[in-house]
Amino acid sequence: MGIVLGQNQYGKAENRVVRIYRDSARHVIRDLNVSTALRGDFSAAYTTGDQAHVLPTDTQKNTAYAYAKKVGIEQIEHYALALGRHFVDDTGPVEGARIEVDEYAWERIIVGGQPHDHSFVRKGQEIRTTTVTIDGKGQDQSAHVVSGLRDLVMLKSTGSEFAGFLTDDYTTLPETHDRVMATSLHVRWRYTTTDHDWGAAYDEIRQTLVEQFASVHSLALQQTLFEMGTGVLEAQSEVAEVKLSAPNIHHFAYDLQRFGLDNDNEVFHVDDRPYGLIQATVQRDDAPDAGRAWETSWSF
Numbered sequence: 001m002g003i004v005l006g007q008n009q010y011g012k013a014e015n016r017v018v019r020i021y022r023d024s025a026r027h028v029i030r031d032l033n034v035s036t037a038l039r040g041d042f043s044a045a046y047t048t049g050d051q052a053h054v055l056p057t058d059t060q061k062n063t064a065y066a067y068a069k070k071v072g073i074e075q076i077e078h079y080a081l082a083l084g085r086h087f088v089d090d091t092g093p094v095e096g097a098r099i100e101v102d103e104y105a106w107e108r109i110i111v112g113g114q115p116h117d118h119s120f121v122r123k124g125q126e127i128r129t130t131t132v133t134i135d136g137k138g139q140d141q142s143a144h145v146v147s148g149l150r151d152l153v154m155l156k157s158t159g160s161e162f163a164g165f166l167t168d169d170y171t172t173l174p175e176t177h178d179r180v181m182a183t184s185l186h187v188r189w190r191y192t193t194t195d196h197d198w199g200a201a202y203d204e205i206r207q208t209l210v211e212q213f214a215s216v217h218s219l220a221l222q223q224t225l226f227e228m229g230t231g232v233l234e235a236q237s238e239v240a241e242v243k244l245s246a247p248n249i250h251h252f253a254y255d256l257q258r259f260g261l262d263n264d265n266e267v268f269h270v271d272d273r274p275y276g277l278i279q280a281t282v283q284r285d286d287a288p289d290a291g292r293a294w295e296t297s298w299s300f
Contacts, residue, residue: 005046009098011037012057012064019068027118030073031104034080036060038087039096053093060087075198076101077145080132088134088141096135098295103128126152128202129188133292144293147198148188148243149206155182155249158265160218178265180251181218185209189232189242190293196238205239208232221248221278229282241283241290248276 013035021028038060044050064083071082080099087097105123108115126149133144160181165173187209191201212228229242251268 009037009039012060015064019073033102034064035100037098040093076130077198084132084134099132143194145191150186152185182249183246186245189239225280240287243281245279
């Protein structure tokens with residue numbers, strides 16, 4: 001029996017990079033969590049401990065911070081593309097790179113009715129994300145951009161049903177035609193381009209997602225996810241596919257009859273676990289090949 005090294009990569013995970021723009025008295029803050037991973041012929045490092053081809057993970061960390069100044073962080077996609085291309089183009093043994101970025105949003109503190117120039121409070125909404133994958137050098141180089149959001153918590157107090165489902169000897173769930181539907185949404189979408197107005201696209205896609213969640217009369221969370229993905233693809237010609245993951249944050253009407261009180265879907269107990277986890281990919285039937293776009297730094 002022979003033993004060989006399989007697929008491998010290495011990098012620096014979760015570099016907390018904050019860039020403050022001080023070009024005027026009114027400062028701007030960009031707050032990121034950046035992870036890098038490099039691929040190439042690093043087999044000797046694993047099999048014999050030979051580090052000759054290894055760019056230290058500490059160097060990757062330093063580069064992430066340097067590029068926050070060198071290329072800036074106007075949009076996380078542009079920053080990630082520049083960082084990934086640097087590692088592949090400027091480091092001989094590196095044949096591919098993956099850059100994952102989470103962005104945490106801040107908003108200005110209101111003082112005397114006016115937004116403060118240099119004081120902020122963390123926005124308690126979703127986290128914006130991007131993953132950039134670079135493969136190959138020179139004319140053969142390819143790049144993919146997957147952007148998205150996570151932890152977008154939404155709830156609709158009606159307009160949601162769940163009935164007509166399969167039952168067996170262990171089914172106890174009653175049918176309902178009027179329920180609370182809540183989720184903490186995680187959505188990622190793959191672009192067909194590496195040159196785009198990333199910020200405008202993000203805002204438009206987010207708006208489409210929340211509008212579809214609100215306006216679609218849902219017969220199932222599965223249906224809602226499909227309509228959300230469809231809405232994004234119909235509105236964004238440069239998005240090839242959308243992946244959605246939505247835990248069903250169950251709200252069960254609390255039994256108040258034992259206290260002599262009616263409960264007409266007004267008071268609920270929230271079960272945070274276990275939960276239904278609904279996931280779907282919605283894509284164009286002519287979507288270009290994704291290559292390594294959907295791989296992550298944490299698993300193969």
